[in-house]
Amino acid sequence: MNSLTKILRAGRLASLAAALVVSPAVPSALAAPGPAPAAAPSADVERAVAALRAISSMRADFVQTDRNGQRLTGTLTLQRPGKIRFQYQPGVPLLIVSDGAALTVIDYEVRQVSRWPIRNSPLGALLNPDKDVARYARLLPTTNPDVLSLEIKDPRHPEYGTLTLIMVRKPGAPGGLQLDSWVALDSQNQRTTIRLSNQQYGVPVPANMFRYNDPRPQIRH
Template identity: 25%
Template sequence: MIRRSFLALGAAALATPALVTSAQAQAISLDAVSGYLNRLRTAQGGFTQINGDGTLSTGQIFIKRPGRIRFEYNPPDNSLMVAGGGQVAIFDPRSNTGPDQYPLNQTPLKIILEENVNLGRARMVTGHTSDGTSTTITAQDPDNPQYGNIKMVFTNNPVELRQWIVTDDTGTQTTVILNDLVPGAAIGEIKFNIVAEMNRWNN
């Protein structure tokens, strides 16, 4: 998604429903996850990205809710993704045509960048499981499921967002693994100003 361009049930499984119930019971509630995301107003840290073609990228991520996120990719990539002002722009140093741009509300990332995250909305969450140490929640825009979905992984204690897998409208999956994410970071608005970034890249 960042490029625009993550056991079948048989008789044995059906015979042990308590195992499934136990795993579900340990999952962080949707209200608790919504509250965590709503309290996460700013954050920055490192990330490792697994692209749809299996290649890896690394860099720094900056989050400023609502509606703003920035990915700065390390060499040899050196690209940039900025979301701000309701738009997403992808800057590629190999391109001579300017950044690709599209509306933020047409990407699954908008779900975690909304002013008020409410995962309890009807038809938003399509998966909610736990392995005992982490909770995985798959969510989509209930009004526009064709835009794809985001699968988020949270640690249970304390509740922290650790990674997500975005499946975009073409079916391409991109995994972002967060590391050393620092909440409450002071982040200037200029980092999410697409016009200012275009001017910088053109000079």
């Protein structure tokens, strides 16, 4: 693989990874304020949010799919408050981590590191401990009474995108609801889907799980 092909390949993979965590910036003058959020979330919304908050730590396998059908697999590790790691399949030179304050996308092939505040990401609804998720969430109809579909969108900040969480009733999961999958939709309608399997809750998480090796050349003074 020549250097140009590597750069193009890495760029496509990085774009797929970035779509998972980043909403492209929208100038505030163009961001419509939207209607005020609903004042009284339903009991199911409250139950779903409580189940999310009850996850102290989780490890799961994931399949990530973009709107063009490109798929990546890997292992997800989550720890509250605000920490997550997407460890991609062997051969994919990408890593996504959140240290509780910012989401970082590391592209080892082109030695690039990009960081965004959690609050500017669709995943902020899942990770940001300061976000009042219930205030901006609404239930979407499903055909299965054991499945909850929760759409989370801040009408005052459409540039943050929309996160739709799918949760399945399961007695052994925190709060009786298992996080099954989610769809992140950014402000430019770029859609990324994450499907989880083999969820394990309350797992021990090493202290260095949410750190990364910086691939950028170090400048010596």
